[in-house]
Amino acid sequence: MLQILKKTNIDFIGKRYYAFAVSGILMIFGIVAFIAIFLGKADLGIDFAGGTMLEGYFEEPVRIGELRDAMSRNGYDDAFIQSLHREVPHYFLIRVKTTIEDVTQIAEDILGVLEKEFPDNKFHKDSVDGIGPSVGKTLQKQARLAVLIALVGILLYIWIRFDFRFGVAATLTTLHDVLLVLGILFILQREITLLIVTALLTLAGYSLNDTVVLFDRIRENLKLFRKKGGFASTINASINEVLSRTIITSLTTFLVLFILFLVGGEVVHDFALALMLGIIIGTYSSVFVASPIILEWERKSPKRFK
Known part of the structure; x- marks a missing residue:
């Protein structure tokens, strides 16, 4: 040996x-x-604290730093954002913590933020997942x-x-x-x-x-x-x-x-x-x-x- x-x-x-x-x-x-x-x-991560995870893609290129700044400006300072490699380009995972049980409502709020911050670059939602605080x-x-x-x-x-x-x-x-x-x-x-x-x-x-x-x-x-x-x-x-x-x-x-x-x-x-x-x-x-x-x-x- x-x-x-x-x-x-x-x-x-x-x-x-x-x-x-x-x-x-x-x-x-x-x-x-x-x-x-x-x-x-x-x-604690959303596994333990509760939160929403949203996946989707932009039609045009977006830098991950721009996306983080956009989320931060709208109250999502602790949002976890990651660029993912998928069949379509410009694909992102967005994960936020929340104390609200309604996962769908949080996802809609995030989509509203993206629409406001990137009006000329549509974000297509691919999947939404979440865990309630309980x-x-x-x-x-x-x-x-x-x-x-x-x-x-x-x-x-x-x-x-x-x-x-x-x-x-x-x-x-x-x-x-x-x-x-x-x-x-x-x-x-x-x-x-x-x-x-x-x-x-x-x-x-x-x-x-x-x-x-x-x-x-x-x-x-x-x-x-x-x-x-x-x-x-x-x-x-x-x-x-x-x-x-x-x-x-x-x-x-x-x-x-x-x-x-x-x-x-x-x-x-x-x-x-x-x-x-x-x-x-x-x-x-x-x-x-x-x-x-x-x-x-x-x-x-x-x-x-x-």
């Missing part, structure tokens, strides 16, 4: 308290973001439930495969990763959409994979080498043994996501950003969060791991 680092002996465990401090600070932002989302104070709140509850189910599933899976302590450590690490990514997106004032929730669930799976690989190596080394060294040194040796694999896997995945971030367009821009942040944080947490949790628990309540 390809290795970019060979026979490293880095004292990761010795730096765990610095990592705990950094993670603790960043998790505060994540908790604030979660509370803001729960209270509806965050920048449906958006239902989707919020379902998204929170999906994350909760994922965390419970992780706990049960690791508990069955390894040990209850490993299960708790993996679950806390995954929650840590989700909160950190959520907190950073909140700081960057990114819109929280269903696509972001999808990215967070994907991140949970990726983070778990990294953690499982490391936990598997720790378990094997505890069987073979624990008598030769302490619990901490065994964990540290295990981290160093999988370090090369972790870096190669994370770097490869990150590069693919970075390309998607650059060329994927505005629709998947935040999705790719969330996953890139998740790759970095997930790699960091499997080394500096998951394993130290096991170590601290063992020191407070020693147990012979199988």
Whole structure:
């Protein structure tokens, strides 16, 4: 197997308290973001806040900047506008948030704005879709439930495969990763959409994979080498043994996501950003969060791991 680092002996465990401090600070932002989302104070997409999405095309060319300015002049400052490639030219997607349940009325208002701002360039409506605020709140509850189910599933899976302590450590690490990514997106004032929730669930799976690989190596080394060294040194040796694999896997995945971030367009821009942040944080947490949790628990309540 390809290795970019060979026979490293880095004292990761010795730096765990610095990592705990950094993670603790960043998790505060994540908790604030979660509370803001729960209270509806965050920048929520139309999936959660409710809104209308209109697709159509102009007969003559229109710059996207002109269209944004036109919408802003008429009270739609937060309108999301994207140029789409379709069979017909000058095709746009216009998405606005609203607290009004009548999606059709909002669409008619937008069409009125376009007719007023571009009187000599007719806009042809192709499709109208929307989500009422009440449906958006239902989707919020379902998204929170999906994350909760994922965390419970992780706990049960690791508990069955390894040990209850490993299960708790993996679950806390995954929650840590989700909160950190959520907190950073909140700081960057990114819109929280269903696509972001999808990215967070994907991140949970990726983070778990990294953690499982490391936990598997720790378990094997505890069987073979624990008598030769302490619990901490065994964990540290295990981290160093999988370090090369972790870096190669994370770097490869990150590069693919970075390309998607650059060329994927505005629709998947935040999705790719969330996953890139998740790759970095997930790699960091499997080394500096998951394993130290096991170590601290063992020191407070020693147990012979199988």
